[in-house]
Amino acid sequence: MEQVRAFVGIALPRECREQAARLGAAVAGLARGAASPARAEAVHLTLRFLGDVPTGGPGGLPAITAALAAIPFAAFGLRFGGGGFFPDMARPRVAWAGLAVGAPECLALAxxxxxxxxPxxxxPxxxxxxxxxxxxxxxEPGRGGDWAGALGRLAAAAWPDLRVTACTLWRSVLSPTGARHEVLAVFPARDA
Structure with a gap:
């Protein structure tokens, strides 16, 4: 049976995606080794990576879509702020922005x-x-970089206030130039 690589997340407005790409490029520029900044068109807030899922059958996309559509959640505010590195500053592999507003709601939705x-x-x-x-x-985390400077940029970044009114099921298509995300379904917020 055919499978697709899928994930659930929150779509972000263009201004937020462009801010993430600019900030990612600035942080990548502080690395002494190879680094890949986020591309604006691919930026999103992941709630759950699903991996390869079948396009049909009991655990396939139609069942996943129905299960996600049944989740009640209320719209909520969200704003990025601060950030850090995964797994840590000693050997950073990913630079990230955290949430200043909306973390409890994202945790509950995830x-x-x-x-x-x-089922x-x-x-989980x-x-x-x-x-x-x-x-x-x-x-190349072992080559180092100006990680303190990167943390300073993350702390100083000004992010817009957002309103999360839906979550999205995406298909991720991998290619040599990076992943392309295709919307499979959108699930609007409603009262819990």
């Missing part, structure tokens, strides 16, 4: 997504969910 997908054979994530926005991937 948990609801996990719970809704368990379809998708176990093993690692705790940490809402963040990936800004850059640092390909």
């Amino acid at each position: 948990a609801a997504v996990d719970t809704a997908l368990v 379809l054979g998708l176990p 994530e093993a690692r705790p969910y940490r809402p963040h926005l990936t800004l850059a991937r640092l390909r």
